[in-house]
Amino acid sequence: MIIPSHSRSRGKAVKIEDVAEKAGVSIMSVSRAMRDVEGISVKKREQIIKIARELGYYPNRVAVSLAASSSNLIGVSVPTLFGTVFTEIYIGMRKSFDKAGFSTIFDVTEYSKDREEAWVERLIAWRPAGIILSGIDHNESTVTKLTKARIPLLEIWDYTPNPLDLCVGVDHFDAGKKMGQYLVGLGYQTPGYVGVTAGLDTRADRRLEGLQYSFLEKSCPFHSIHRSNQAASFESGFQTTKKMVEASGRRPDVICYLNDNMAFGGLMYLERAGIDCPNEIGIVGYNGLNINSVSPKRITTSITPRVAMGEIAAQLLIAKILGANTETAMALKVTIEQGQTTKSQIA
Amino acid sequence: MIIPSHSRSRGKAVKIEDVAEKAGVSIMSVSRAMRDVEGISVKKREQIIKIARELGYYPNRVAVSLAASSSNLIGVSVPTLFGTVFTEIYIGMRKSFDKAGFSTIFDVTEYSKDREEAWVERLIAWRPAGIILSGIDHNESTVTKLTKARIPLLEIWDYTPNPLDLCVGVDHFDAGKKMGQYLVGLGYQTPGYVGVTAGLDTRADRRLEGLQYSFLEKSCPFHSIHRSNQAASFESGFQTTKKMVEASGRRPDVICYLNDNMAFGGLMYLERAGIDCPNEIGIVGYNGLNINSVSPKRITTSITPRVAMGEIAAQLLIAKILGANTETAMALKVTIEQGQTTKSQIA
DNA sequence: CTGTTAGCGCTTTCAT
DNA sequence: ATGAAAGCGCTAACAG
Secondary structure, eight states: OOOOGGGSOOSOSOOHHHHHHHHTSOHHHHHHHHHTOSSSOHHHHHHHHHHHHHHTOOOOHHHHHHHHTOOOEEEEEESOSTTSHHHHHHHHHHHHHHHTTOEEEEEEOTTOHHHHHHHHHHHHTTOOSEEEEESSOOOHHHHHHHHHHTOOEEEEEEOOSSOSSEEEEEOHHHHHHHHHHHHHHTTOOSEEEEEEOTTTSHHHHHHHHHHHHHHHHTTOOOOEEEEESSOSSHHHHHHHHHHHHHSSSOOOSEEEESSHHHHHHHHHHHHHHTOOTTTTOEEEOSBOOGGGGTSSSOOBEEEOOHHHHHHHHHHHHHHHHTTOOOOSEEEEOOEEEOOSSSOOOOO | OOOOGGGSOOSOSOOHHHHHHHHTSOHHHHHHHHHTOSSSOHHHHHHHHHHHHHHTOOOOHHHHHHHHTOOOEEEEEESOSTTSHHHHHHHHHHHHHHHTTOEEEEEEOTTOHHHHHHHHHHHHTTOOSEEEEESSOOOHHHHHHHHHHTOOEEEEEEOOSSOSSEEEEEOHHHHHHHHHHHHHHTTOOSEEEEEEOTTTSHHHHHHHHHHHHHHHHTTOOOOEEEEESSOSSHHHHHHHHHHHHHSSSOOOSEEEESSHHHHHHHHHHHHHHTOOTTTTOEEEOSBOOGGGGTSSSOOBEEEOOHHHHHHHHHHHHHHHHTTOOOOSEEEEOOEEEOOSSSOOOOO
């Protein structure tokens, strides 16, 4: 969509020519002064800067980008802003991008690959310096467009050793495996899992596989796996735990949840049902979300380094943009935080 | 910061010239075909579109913007992404902007006016079609820059009858007043308030004034007002309520909180302290946050129309951008939602 | 150090 | 309906 020019400010914005005229120099001198590059005397530079400030001159980035065939724009796409995961990742990135003088063109896909693709298309038209996408799962045609555009690209949150370009994330299988080993070490033998419909959150699926791997090493399969077809929220955690506990069959001695929010819902259910946690059933979350700070009992969880991940990702992308030879894939470690919803560590 | 051009894609992107050549027409015909404007035969247009698609041609928006002195960029600034308020507002806006083909340059100020100003400066350099800022409180120098830039501007969340340009928000005094009247109607007489340090959240301060106004009409002043110097979170709600209840003096019969999160923390405290809510002390939140869905008792609250606010704001701004004569200030109504933390409605 | 000359990729304007 | 010329505001490349 093209905005009718009559609606924009008209011949008002101060331009490089105005500054040059007032300073009695050529526009090139102004250009050099503003960009702080060599080729101009200190004195003149100061004068020009002063005049530019007086006039309220800010170089038109659109013209700069066109002339220099470069931009300070970074495209950032996240699936959702609910739940603090991607917000924290974004906060981390913003820090690095801000410092380096980049602005971000933003998008929320609401987990729709088509929406992501539509946004990518519009984004590429702006010839951004770099792009950050969430996850490693995109439409094929999106990948084609991205590849053709040849813009530095970073996939965040998921980890894969073979990213399209760059990648910073956590290895979710490994995270699950580690937590599984930890729980096995605590003596748990009848694990249960509460999550959402398989395929909806592929990262969570991978974590479950990791959990299963560790428990299977001790010949303890997951007897009960209950999946909600709702979002991974407090409520679905509560309801799905209810179903699991009320179902016949062996009761789990520990329930692993897709995330802390669901775990919190589960904890609330156990409390209301009069089931002792952790003595009857243990509860384990994922992510280290801030719900934990208000939970009656701190939930045992794996903390993902979200802010750090954002910072590192941004720095890596910036390095690539600047032409450095960078690593292409980085896996960040998660930290297990022992809470009050699992048995105490066995000495 | 200028990105070295060697790092960008090189002469790869398809441009209008390539399409024109392949189609055997002038670049002007391609331009007209792509923009769907008059001055070209239907047949030629179709041919050109087809070739453009084959070649993967997407008009370079940087060049378009420079040539047409217009852009499809909207700057959006929010103070925080935690707490769902601004997230939901953003979701609402995104909907409208997306439909109209705008992209958003995004920023999170973390409640810093200086950060906001720094961002505004960088943003203006992109000559966006419009700007949305949160709240009505900005640095004077920010306002100057904004005014000089003459870009359609909309302030969201707060309401003022005299905005810089456009404004969509809720009247926080009025929201407090309404809730006060409601509580007075339920027979409460000894209200307390739990919030954060005065001045930190001016909107909350206004709501308290509204609450006080209503209670004073019945000669019931707020005897206890406790403010935390922490963020308005679960935890601070818990701790501050503890202090209030343990303090000597008349116990409040209802506590109004800055928001639902603090109210939830307060409720958790009452439950743990064995104080019956609502029979001993009532609890009232604000905003209608999703914490309510997991709360053991639904908290009585005022629901702010956040998604709708975002949608309306975006539409208003778009209208202004397109040159329409629009309203300048809109106040949206909040809805009181009766929960289980206040006495039942008196028939 | 300074200025001049060409563009960047597209649209506007004005011919035809 | 079509195209040629003239920019949009700035920087790269080259001259002095």
